[in-house]
Amino acid sequence: MRRWLADRWVMGAALLVLGYLSLPILVVAGLSFNRPSSRLSYDFNEFTLDNWTQPCATSDMCDAVIRSMEIGLIATVVSTILGTLMAFALVRHGFRGRAGINGLIFLPMATPELVMGTSLLALFVAAGVPQGFWTIVIAHVMFCVSFVVVTVKARLAGMDRRLEEAAMDLYASEWQTFRRITLPLVLPGIVAAALLAFSLSFDDFIITNFNAGTTVTFPMYVWGAAQRGIPPQVNVIGTAMFVIALLLVGASSLRGRRARRAALAAPVAPRPSAMSGS
Amino acid sequence: MSALAHVPTSSGQAAAPPPRRGRHTALPYLLLLPGAAWLLVFFALPLLQLAAASLYDPGGSLSTGYAMTWAVGNYPEALQAYWPQFVRSFLYSAIALVLALLMGYPLAYAIAQKAGRWKNLLLVAVVAPMFTSFLVRTLAWKTILSDNGWVVGLLRDVHLLGPDGRLLATPVAVVLGLTYNFLPFLVLPLYASLERLDPRLLEAASDLYASPLRAFQKVTLPLSMPGLIAGTLLFFIPATGDYINAELLGTPNQYMIGNVIDSAFLVRLDYPQGAALSFLLMAAILAIVFVYLRKAGTEEVL
Numbered sequence: 220m221r222r223w224l225a226d227r228w229v230m231g232a233a234l235l236v237l238g239y240l241s242l243p244i245l246v247v248a249g250l251s252f253n254r255p256s257s258r259l260s261y262d263f264n265e266f267t268l269d270n271w272t273q274p275c276a277t278s279d280m281c282d283a284v285i286r287s288m289e290i291g292l293i294a295t296v297v298s299t300i301l302g303t304l305m306a307f308a309l310v311r312h313g314f315r316g317r318a319g320i321n322g323l324i325f326l327p328m329a330t331p332e333l334v335m336g337t338s339l340l341a342l343f344v345a346a347g348v349p350q351g352f353w354t355i356v357i358a359h360v361m362f363c364v365s366f367v368v369v370t371v372k373a374r375l376a377g378m379d380r381r382l383e384e385a386a387m388d389l390y391a392s393e394w395q396t397f398r399r400i401t402l403p404l405v406l407p408g409i410v411a412a413a414l415l416a417f418s419l420s421f422d423d424f425i426i427t428n429f430n431a432g433t434t435v436t437f438p439m440y441v442w443g444a445a446q447r448g449i450p451p452q453v454n455v456i457g458t459a460m461f462v463i464a465l466l467l468v469g470a471s472s473l474r475g476r477r478a479r480r481a482a483l484a485a486p487v488a489p490r491p492s493a494m495s496g497s
Numbered sequence: 498m499s500a501l502a503h504v505p506t507s508s509g510q511a512a513a514p515p516p517r518r519g520r521h522t523a524l525p526y527l528l529l530l531p532g533a534a535w536l537l538v539f540f541a542l543p544l545l546q547l548a549a550a551s552l553y554d555p556g557g558s559l560s561t562g563y564a565m566t567w568a569v570g571n572y573p574e575a576l577q578a579y580w581p582q583f584v585r586s587f588l589y590s591a592i593a594l595v596l597a598l599l600m601g602y603p604l605a606y607a608i609a610q611k612a613g614r615w616k617n618l619l620l621v622a623v624v625a626p627m628f629t630s631f632l633v634r635t636l637a638w639k640t641i642l643s644d645n646g647w648v649v650g651l652l653r654d655v656h657l658l659g660p661d662g663r664l665l666a667t668p669v670a671v672v673l674g675l676t677y678n679f680l681p682f683l684v685l686p687l688y689a690s691l692e693r694l695d696p697r698l699l700e701a702a703s704d705l706y707a708s709p710l711r712a713f714q715k716v717t718l719p720l721s722m723p724g725l726i727a728g729t730l731l732f733f734i735p736a737t738g739d740y741i742n743a744e745l746l747g748t749p750n751q752y753m754i755g756n757v758i759d760s761a762f763l764v765r766l767d768y769p770q771g772a773a774l775s776f777l778l779m780a781a782i783l784a785i786v787f788v789y790l791r792k793a794g795t796e797e798v799l
Contacts, residue, residue: 341768429763464629
């Protein structure tokens with residue numbers, strides 16, 4: 220009886236906390252259907268679909284969203300490549316100076332964003348680099364690389380080396396082994412890292428704010444608009460981001476479940492089919 | 498930030514890299530070069546430049562240029578002018594941390610030990626807030642805590658707030674915002690630790706006549722220490738440096754050190770002062786982290 224109560228108590232508290240965590244998202248979704256009474260009002264007024272049918276009614280906002288996506292895509296591609304190469308070196312190779320490299324990767328994750336933002340600003344000003352689109356990209360690649368390294372490294376470290384050894388035993392060249400065994404096995408880690416990098420870049424405000432010059436990203440638009448009055452379409456973007464991310468998570472977990480079920484149904488554990496082609 | 502928690506485990510697994518054949522000796526350096534160069538030039542070098550800027554002659558300006566005068570006096574001056582915001586940053590994030598622990602521990606424990614087949618769904622629910630924009634979510638608290646909203650209405654009805662009492666533009670709103678925004682960073686590493694806790698240990702404790710409280714103190718808490726430490730740091734570091742919550746949910750009376758640094762660099766254009774304050778913030782955070790890690794690492798907790 221006592222245990223039963225203890226179990227329920229913890230679960231009840233957990234659900235309350237989850238409610239606290241979800242409340243703002245529900246409010247954002249609700250406000251996306253709101254026609255505010257004035258530009259500076261944050262209260263519910265009346266229901267409307269206008270914000271969803273005309274998401275770009277305030278064109279500055281959509282420009283900012285597109286700019287954030289461009290920056291996010293470039294920063295994601297560059298940081299994913301740099302970080303994946305580093306992860307391979309760290310997991311697969313011995314080299315001198317490992318502690319230094321680990322420190323260099325770890326420190327950006329432990330440094331307050333504020334300090335990274337101001338220090339990069341100090342560098343750009345001292346070097347006379349004009350701030351704008353490309354300085355934002357540089358900053359975003361910088362703080363995304365570490366997260367890519369950690370994510371890909373985790374996947375690589377958990378990989379069964381014997382699959383590659385088997386390929387080499389079967390006379391696959393090193394490049395063939397990499398292309399047909401290693402890469403497909405690491406790919407989920409790389410994709411996860413890229414998604415993480417994109418979401419970090421798309422949502423970054425503090426570092427961007429110090430290095431943007433006059434370029435306006437979506438978070439910077441929201442920051443500026445918070446003073447002048449927020450157009451309700453901001454909540455449409457917020458809700459859409461949430462739904463897209465949720466769909467991505469749902470799709471990947473469905474795929475995972477299907478793959479597991481297929482593996483269970485097969486009489487023999489599935490072999491990497493890529494081998495048969497070489 | 499959430500990935501920080503994985504660092505010790507994954508580097509532990511990768512501790513013994515298999516030696517490769519001789520002709521590959523240059524390969525790891527080639528793989529590391531682009532990323533390491535990027536981090537050196539755009540992370541490490543800027544920190545040196547920031548250190549230099551914090552010692553510039555405070556009489557200079559952006560247009561006339563700054564002279565390097567090793568003006569160490571920038572530090573005490575900046576601290577004297579803005580110590581209330583400094584203290585406030587650490588105070589707010591410490592209160593938020595306590596609240597987050599009170600909320601986050603039961604949540605992480607329930608997901609790890611009690612959720613059964615709902616585990617993944619609940620985990621997604623913890624991470625889900627981070628799927629949408631930080632700023633937009635913080636602004637949603639403006640609606641929730643609004644003077645016309647039901648939260649304030651309810652608190653006024655039960656006389657926890659006076660008839661004109663409000664939550665927005667008070668320290669309460671800023672601390673609530675901080676707690677909310679960084680709670681997932683605390684919960685995820687804590688969950689990872691608690692998930693590995695063998696429930697039979699708790700059964701053994703209760704068989705040996707330990708009260709649930711004592712079992713928690715002697716079994717659950719010590720075993721969750723790695724996650725607790727990682728989560729606390731992942732919460733505390735960004736919360737102390739945050740100024741978005743203070744700006745959007747508070748007033749200048751609630752400004753934290755981040756607001757001051759932001760305006761030093763972007764409004765007042767006083768680079769030496771902004772740089773000195775940035776360094777003071779980093780030094781203070783590092784000192785606290787260091788002391789905390791030593792205490793937590795060497796002493797028995799409770």
